[in-house]
Each structure stands twice: as C-alpha cells, then as structure tokens.
Amino acid sequence: MLLKKYMKTRRKVKILLLVTIVTLIVITCIILLGSSGQNGATVERLLDERFIQRAYQPQSEQQQQPKEQAMVLQSHREHGVIVPEKYDEQKIKSRIIQNRLQQVKQQQQQQHENAAEQMRTTMEAVATAVHIFYTAPVPWYKSKKPPQPQPEHPNDVALPLTTPKPVKVLNTAFYPALGLYKPSAKLLGQHFENIRSCGIGVLILNFVRPSDPALLHQIIEMAPQHNLSVTFELSVAGNRSVEFVHQQLQDIAGYIELPGFYRVWSQSRGALLPVLYVSNAYKLSESLGRQLCRPPEAPAEELPEKRIGHGDMGSLRRVLDAFYIGHIRLKSHADVLRRLCFDGFYSKLPSNGAVFASTWKNWSYLKSYALSYKMLFVPTVGPGFAERNKFPRHGDIQRHRSNGRYYGVAWRTAILNHVGFINIASYNNWPDGSQIEEVAPRAGFLDYNPGSRTKYLDLTAHWVGNFLKTRQEAAGAAAQNCYELLNNTIC
Template sequence: MLLKKYVKNRRKLKILFLLMVIALIVITVVILNISPNVSSTERVLDERFIARIYGGGGGVVGSQDGRLEQPPLKSPRQNGVIVPEKYDEHKVKARIAQERVQQLRQEQQRNAVDAGEERTKLDAVTTGVHIFYSAPVAWYKTKKPQLVAPQLQLRGAAKELLNDVSDAVLSSASSSPTSGITSPTTTTTTVKPVRILNTAFYPALGLYKPTTSLLQKHFDNIHNCGIGVLILSCSGKAGEVELYRQLLELAPSYNLSITFEISVAGNQSVEFLQQQLEAVRRYATAESFYRVYSLARKRLVPVIYVSNAYKLSETPAGRALCQTHPETLRRIFDAYFIGHIRLKNHVDIMRRLCFEGFYNKLPSNGATFASTWKNWSYLKSFALTYKMLFVPTVGPGFAERNKFPRHGDIQRHRSNGRYYGVAWRTAILNHVGFINIASYNNWPDGSQIEEVIPKAGFLDYNPGAKTKYIDLTTHWVGNFLKTRHEAAAVAVLGQPSCYEFLNNTIC
C-alpha cells in the first residue's frame, strides 16, 4: 500500500530509485574493502611464485593457516621513486653463450650417432686402392730461435780503425800474459729449441702414439672403406722395425696388405739406395707384404714406391735399377718400382731409369704438372705407350703452406668434400689400375681422412660429421670398383689391359 501510494507520484518514484542506487554503491565499496582479509585460492598475481622465480632472499614467513610463504616482492624506492632492477648484460650474454654451446654439443652428438647408424661399409676389399699411413705421426716440429748478437754498426774508416785496435790489443795480450791486459771473453747462452704442434686439424683420438688398440681401430676403418693396401714410409731406423713388424702381423686379420715407400735424393750414392732396399727386404717374408702377379716375369713381384725418384737422373745410382746394369740393385731386391714425378719430363726419366711406373704423390691440384688433374690423361697415355703404370694420388685437401715454397702457396681447401670428389672422379674416368690416397693420418700435411674434433684454433670437417672423409672414401672406392667391373665385362677377349685386371695382375 505504501509503494502504491508513492508510485502515483512520479517525482517520489525517482527519488526512491536514486536512493536504491546509492545504497548498492555503498554496499559494493564495503565489500571490496574487506575482501583482502579473506583467504582466497585464486589470485591474479601469485606473489609466492614470483618471489620463487626471482630468488627473493628475504626468507619465508608463516601465514595464518600455518603454511610457509615467500614474502611479497617489494621494489626498492629512493625518495619515493621506484628504482628498477639492474640489468647485467655480461651475465645475460654468458648465459646465452652457454646455452648455444650446449645446443651445439647436442647437435654434434646427434649427428655422430646418426652418422654411425648410417655409415656404409664395403663388403669387398680392393688392392687397387692404396693409402699412405703414418706410424708414428710427427706431431711436433722443432723451431730453432734466431739469436742476433748486439753489434756496433760502424762504417768506413771508423770500422777499420776499430778492427785494427782490437787486433793489436788481442795480439799484445796473447804475447804478454803478465801485462795486465786480458782478452775479452764472449758469453754464449744456450737456448732450447721450441716445439710447435705441426698440424692444422686436431684428431678425435688426441695426439696418439701407435698402440695395439689404436692400430686395430685404424685398420678396421681402412678395411671398412674397401682399401686393401697400406703404404708405409721406410727409413731403416731401428725404432720402426718392431713397429712395422707389428703392423705386418696385424694386417692379415683385416684382409690388408702392406707395401713401402723409400726416399732418395740426388746426391745419394748407390750404397745408400742399396741400404734402402735391404731395409725393405727384411719385411719381404711377411704374409701381408703386398705382391702382384707380373705377366712379363710370370711370378709374384712386390710393389715398392720410390719418393723423389726423379732426382736419380744425374747420379751414378740412376740406372742401378736396370737389369742391364753391371751392378744392378735388382739382385738385392727385385720389385715393381713406381717412381715419384713432378714435372712433365720426369716421365721420360722414369722410363730411362727402368722404373715400371710413376705416381704424383702430392695431392695439391695445380702445384706441379703431375699433380694437376687435367694432365692425368696425358700421363695415362704415356704409360700405356711404354707399357708402364700411372698411379694418380688423390687427397681431400692440403694444409701445409711451407712444404714447397718455390711453388708458392699450395694449400688446397677441402670445400666440404667437393675437392676430394673431383680428384676421385678424374682418376676413375681415366681408367687407371691403381689409385693412391694421401692420406689416412698424415696430419702435418693436412691431407688426412681420419676423424677430427672441433677445437679452438684448428680446422675441422663442419658441417659434416667427424667421419665425413672416411664415409666419402667408402663411397668413391665403391664407384672405383663398379667402374673396373664394368670395364672388365666389355674388355675384348685376347687383348688384356693391365688396367682392367681384378686379380692383382700387371704387365
């Protein structure tokens, strides 16, 4: 009845509505003021979480319900102004760098696992592919420091006068020891030579020494690539005899053969070359000593590489390898000698010195005539004309700048394996009988295919895995075998070619 009474008056109704709105506003303000005292499980900003993330060190405090809570964050203030948190750029960069290094390590481990799972192995082993092997590796080179004695720089008459005075003083001192004048003494200081790590890459196995387990790992890698022959450098030193005998005993377990490379020079006599052959002959009775069947001699003949053979052209020992020589060295050790060449006229020198073949040895395209890929077709044609054997040497690259300074910079970049591939493809297309690989572990020359690890100050195989060039070698040896089988299948019967035999046969 009261509401109906007031409804009839429109002015009074407006006043009543306004009072109700004011009452609702007052009630809302009262409720909002008392809400912080009420424990709520839902908060827009969880102060305990923020304090834990930013590592608030104020300790924990107890809440009314007995739970331990972090104290709320309090921004520092100076004169009533909020001071922002300090930003340490160095710490942030260090944290980002650590995260990046960790990420790279995980990627490398993942790539190594993937490469190990996808790595291919050749079931067949060919003796048509030879690889240079260093045992032991010369990790360091010795550099003698240059000492410059302090000298007085004089010219003309002053220098001559000083020399005359010093000579007179020395002569008088030597003639009259009691005159009180003593001759000047020179003091010399002995400076130790500096050892420098002589490699552009860093091996994954460290700076190793040849042990049984290490040799087994190397031989297993070489066997899996399909390579059948190792070339060792024979110098006749006493320390290498036992090591090489161990290599010869271990090789048959991995279906490998071993041959040797001897080194000669232009000023060496027949007696020196004789000593070199006698040093190799001591290993000739081993089962794994590499031999081929010669059609001309109708017997098995060992294969020996001769480094720097072109230097024998003007020496008495030059024609000592010929059968017609009165003191022929073939009586000591008869073998199929393959000589090292560099220039175009060296092939004719090899023919006159009675070598059965020649090889270029240096895996640096363009450094010499023999190591240039486009010249291999000429060398192959010359070898066929005179019934000789041309053995090209391929390599993944070359990282020794000062080995042949007369030819300038002969360093060759690997170009992510493309350099290695062009060398292999050129050798295969020339249908050669043998191919040399330089090398498995010649680290001082930077021509190795062995595994490396990324290390500060050294080159590596990135973006590939550490076994990148072992895998590439397996691939190209397989292509070489395939090409030889195809060539042998289409060979004309009755006209055998010394470059197409698959049974270790040569002319």
Template sequence: MVRLRRKWLALVVFVVFVVGVMMGLGAVSRRADDDDGGGGGGGGSLWEFMPRPRAVVGGDPLAAPARPAPASPLPAGPPRKTEASDGDQAASTGLVKGDGANGSSNNDNNNDDNDGDGGGGDVNYDVHIFYYAWFGNPRFDGRYVHWNHALLRHWDAKVAAAWPTGAHEPPGDVAASFYPELGPYSSRDPAAVHGHMRQLRHAAAGVLVLSWYPPGRKDDNGDPVDDLVPMLLDAAHRHALKVTFHIEPYKNRDERSVRNDVKYIIDRYGSHPAFHRYRTSSGQALPLLYVYDSYLTAPDAWAEILTPGGAQSVRGTQYDAVFLALVVEQRHLGEIARAGFDGLYTYFATNGFSFGSSHHNWRSLKAFCDANGLLFVPSVGPGYADASVRPWNQQNARGRVHGRYYEAAFRAALLTRPEIISITSFNEWHEGTQIETAIPRKGRGRDGGAAGVGAGGGAPYLDYLPGAPDMYLSLTRKWAMRLRKEKQQWLM
C-alpha cells in the same frame, strides 16, 4: 580381289622381314667395330665416355720403346719367384690389374664377397694410402716425436724474417692444422695402430704404403721406424689389409743402396701374409714399391738395377719388384722410362703444385704410361694445410671445401682409367693431408686456449665440421667402391 590383297600382304610382310634382318646385321657389325676400338658405346661406366689414349705425349726423345700391353687378369695363385741364371735377360715387368691377399687380383673375381684372405667385399686393394709411423709421445717414447715439430724457415732470409720461429708444445699445441681424435699418439702404441687399421678398413683402402727408412736411419725429426714394421704387418693382417713400402731419400742413397734395401725388405718381410704383392702379366706376384724423390738419382744409375741388362739388375731374380718413381716435372717422364721403372705416381695433394700433381695433366701422363708400358698411379688428397710447419706457404694451401676438393681429385683420377689410385695421406698431419679422424678444438693451449708458437704457426685448428670425425674415411670408401665398380664395367 581378296586373293590379290593376300598376295600384297604376304609381299609386305616378306619385305619387312628382309629389312629387319639387314638392320640387325648392320647393328651387329657396328657393335663389333665398337668392341675393336672403333667407337664408344653407351652404358653407365664413367670410362666408356673417355677415348683411350694411344700416343706418347710430346714425342719425348728419351721415351723408352713401347712395352707389351697389360695382359688380362690371371687366376690367383701363390707368389712365384725365379732365380735368373747367369746372363739371363729377363723381360721387363708387364702389369695387370690389382692385388689381393697373397698375390690374388681384385679383378680375378667379380664377386664382391671374395677379396683376398678374409677381406670380404669391403676392401679395395687397388686403393693405396700413404702412412707415417714417425709419431711419438712420452708414454711410449719418453718424449713427443714429430708432434713438437719446429717451424721451418723460408730459404729466403728476408721472407723468413717476417715469420715466427720455435717449436710446438704438445699435447695442446701440435704441429698440425687439425687436431687428431686420438690426441698426440705414439706410432708404437698397439691400441693406436689397431685403431688406424680399423679406420683404414672402414675407408676400404686395402694397401698401407709405409714411409720407410733402412734400419738405423730416420727422418730429420723422428726416430727409426723399421723396428715397427712387424707390428704394422701383424695389425694389418688382422684387419685383412696389406702393407708395402715408400722408400724415402736418405744420405748417400743411390741405386746400390736401394738394391740392398729391396733385398732387406723382401728377405725380412716378404713371407708375411700382409706383405703386398701385385700380379704381373707373366703370372708373378711381385712386391710393389714406391721410391720417393727418385729423380735425385740419375736414370743411367737406376738402369743398373732396373733394366734386364743392368750390371746389378734385379729383373728375373727373387728381388724383382714393381718399382714406382715419383714424377714431379715433365722432364722426369723420359728419365723414368729410360731408368727402367715400372710406373710412376704423383704423391702431392696440391693440385697445381707440380706438373705431376696437376689434375689437368693426368690424362697426358696416363697416355705416356700407356705408350711405354708403365703403370700410372695418380695420388689424390683431401686438401693441403701446412701452416703449422710452413706458415709462409699459403700459396700451396688447398681448402677441403667440406670434401668437395677430395671428390674432385677422385673424379679426375677415375677419368684416366687407373689401375691403382693412391691417397695422400692417412696421417701426414704436418701437411694437413690426413683422412684420419679429427675433432674440433678451440685453441692450442693446454686448456684449449689460444697459446701456441705464434701467428701463422699457432693459428687456430681447422676441423671437418659440419662433417663427422670420420667424414674422409667415409668419402674414401665411397670412391674406393666406385673405382671397383668402374673397373668391373670396363673389363666387361
């Protein structure tokens, strides 16, 4: 009887062992299926719960054929430039993750203590931020520049008649809905510039995207800014930051003038250690350039310089770059792909203002970019308040809600698995999108009283209370680090 029980016990143990082995093999098989894209796994990553988009949105007939999928991160190396031989048909730029100093990728090394040339683990070069160097004051410029911006008239004369006119009168009354902690500074003041770089370093935003016009050109209210670029590059390098360019529209800008602009930028600034380069799937470290209001030039014209077969193509030459177009309307998607751009960005900080800036469209925008081999760069902002220059534009104002609006934008951006997130802005004070430090101020008069340009344009200043002056720098750091963490988990 004892012998029989032992036999039954041995049989039960054997059966349990066989069942366990079969269950283990099944689990391995299911995990392999998941790894091949057959299903989502668990884990702490925000992106793991999101299906990866695969199809072109809306079946746009203008969409370009799919480009090669992004490659895996490549080891860091020096920038490589190649001259295209006559008739050389260089392939379109393939994009991969990140940039570090001298072209290294944030994703080349998962060690947070190694990010570029001394950036440490506290700078994320996949976070870009729009920066404006158009401000002036009497000490450095002989007069106030941009801080005294006039109120803009509404295009409808009947609407315009209901709103005040005039210009702001610094230093008490500046053309902004918030008051800068540095006061109405000059972009030519080295102390102000280094202060900005310290703030950007605190925010962990690794790439400054400079609003730029060619030499001798400027916006309607400012002075030329190209002569400030060397100082900005030097200051950025001192703080382990990078600089790239936001090519603004100017009179008679077209594909030929932009080609000349790109040549000028690369020839003059491309050798500076703070000049931003982006690692491509071919191993090149190319400049990455934003082109504002790109839709003003026809897609076929852009294709002359941005497609390999274009008559004046930069592809495969020393002036090749990663070119990002601004998407405003849905119809721009097909045009951007046909034009030969390498990606798109959304810029505007007002959720709902445009097709591109509406957070609920970002997943479909990312799907379009994935299907066409393009880089999707969503632009997040802390709010929007431009009453100091457009008092009639209340419908597009977005309150900051003590940082919650900003964090909601970051969440929406992260859900698309972006390679890069851009921020609007560091210091576009006129539109109230700045994350630069601001302080409370009671009124617009020289003594803090209520003087100003009138109702609407002379409204009391907003502030970051109950937060500190650096509240939005700290929030930016939080999300820059979260972006890094999510991307590391996604790559694993």
C-alpha cells in the same frame, strides 16, 4: 519578496550567484562522470591492450585467436595511470641463457636421432687397387729456432751470449680426435679397422733407415687380421750411393715373405712380385737408375737367388725383383723414369696445380704416356693440403678442403681416367694437413665443420665404391688391359 527581504545589498546578490554557479558546475560534472566514466575506461583499456597484443603476439596466433579473448594482457595501473614494466637485466639474461640451453638440448637430441638413423658409410669389399699413405709414428712436433736478439744500435751486430736451444712447436693445423697418440696395438687396430671400412686394401709405409723393425713387423703382422696388405715407399736422392740403395733393398727383402706384404702377379715374369714406391725417383742418377733395367738373358726364377756387384747391369733387380713405381713432379720426369727402367710412376703431392704431375688436368696425358710404354700411372688424391713451407720455391701450395668438394674432384678425375691404382694422401699425415682421420674441434685448430668427425672417412668409402663400380663396368666392356691391374695382374 524573499530576495528583497534577505538581499538588500548587492554584495549578497553576488555571493548567491557565485554559489549557484559553483553548484551547477559540480552537479554537471557528477552527471557527466556518472554516465561516461565506465565506457571511457573500457575504451582506454581496449585501445591499450589491443595495441600491446598486436605488437607482441605472432601473426599466426592473432588470426586464430577469437575476438572475445582480445583483452588477455593485464597491465599494471596506479591511480588510473598505466605503469610500464620495470627493466630487470638479470631476469633478461637468465631468460636468454635458458633459451640457449633449450636450443642446445634440441640440437643434441636431433644429432643423436640422426646418428641412430644414419650409420657410418662403410664398404664390405676391399679394393687392393686403392692404396693409402700411413704414418707411424707421427712427428707431432718440429724444431724452430728462436729469434735472434736485436742490436741496440742499427750499425751494431748482435752476438748472442749463448747458443739458443731450438723450440719444439706443434706441427699440425688440425687436432686429432685421439690426441697426440703414439703407436700401440690398440691404436693400430682402431686405425686399421677404419681403413678397412673405407674399402682400402693396402697401406703404404715410409721406409727410412734406421727405422723401427719391431713396429714394422707389428704393422705387417696385424694388417692381415683386418684384411689389409702393406707395402713400402723408399726415399732416395741423387747424392745417394749405390751401396745405400742396395742396403735398403736388402732390408726390405726380409719383409717380403711376410703374409701381410702386398704382391701382384706378373704374367711376363711368371711370379708374385711386391709393389714398391720410390720417393724422389726423378733425382736418381743415370748410373744408379740404369741398374733397375732387367737383363733379358736372366731367367726370372734365378733373380732372387743371385747377388752381383753394384756395377753390373741389373744388380738392383737381382737384389730384389719388384714392381718399382717412381715419384715424378715435372712432365719430363716421366721420360726420365722410362729410361731408368721403372715400371710406373706416381704423383705424390695432393696439391692441385703445385707441379705438373699433381695437376688434375694433366692426368689424362700421363695415363696415355704410361700406356704407350707399358707402364703404370698412379694418381694421388687428397682431401687438402695445409703445409705452407714444405716447398717454398713453388709459393703457397696450401689447398683448402672446401667442405669435401676438393676431395671429390680429385677422385672423380682419377676415376674417369680409368687408372689401375689410386693413392690416397693420407690417413694420418697430420703435419701435411692431408689426413682423413677423425678430428676434434679445438680452439686454434681447423676442423671438418660442417660435418661429423668421420666426414672424410665416409667420403672415402663413397668414392672407393664408385671406383670399384667403374672398374667392373670397364671390365665388362673389355675396356681395360692387364696393365691396369684387373684381378691383381700385371703384364
């Protein structure tokens, strides 16, 4: 009755129905939102936070973390919508720098701990049968001609207006830890202490006239303070006259009587004789070399006192009687030095395969040849070679260090051949890149990485110890003779 009273027209009925439908829809929405709003937000949050946690948390921490702590991250929301974190490049860079600084600190701390636990390998005993080439002073620079100016036209010849001055270039592939030093008492003492700690007993100095007599006297006088001895390497060539060699030997005779000069006992001659190395000995002419032959009728004790003309047989021996070891390169050079009456021969170049004498696999033949004629073979080992242009006719003779493996193979080969002497090239021949001295990492230069600055000093001490141990075992088995310098004795 009320509907009929108030809704007498169809228009009013439609309005009422529309209002009723809207009211029902609003009520339904309120009921649905009230019952499921909290659970829906929780599900949404759980899905989002658990996904982020699985994506950014390490797996090991995920396994240890209890399920109740799954909702750790709190994401930023605006009006119920998750807002991603803003990308701040400055914060990311600072975080990366902090991480790197932390890693460097940890590495430095670990290195200090290792250095404290592991001291440098040193040798208490000194092997006088191990000799090392020592350079003083070191020629740090070499002269290089500047390039000629290019002509403007291909058919023209460029003529420089002035003579270009040579340019000095740093002549080393490595950079020393002590800088580009000059010889001084403090520096020599530090070098000699490093050499002695490696177990090396003898220094080989290059003797070239005119040289610095004061520096040579200083080195020979300081060497015994560090339990070291000194010997010389003469440099001769085929075009040198007999008078030149005479003068060199007379100059060396003034150093022989110094306490620091290296000498060995000769059973056949009954005297202490110095050991002298002769570089480029294979270039000596027959007339010059024959004067090293010893006249059998001359008594040994009269040799240092007599001086005869350079044309007589044995005149060089009478100027200075010594144990002469000549430098060879080819296979035939060993026979040349035998005919020139040398007492032994050595391989000077520490570059495996460059020449016959420096090739490791040929040392067994040279050792057998030397024993057959009662001579001495002295191999030369080195950590590497970094001089490309010293012997251009042989191509590239550079030898990489291979993290110390090259040095180890050379030592092992020399030790297994049971040689009497072993030469090391070198302590500080930086222009050749064959040094074992400490090096400093520097841009544009090679270094000893991976490893410490004293890496090759430690390796040298290790191999000298093996050499001494092998000599002692061979002496116990009577496998050596006096030509291999047991107890500093030569037949």
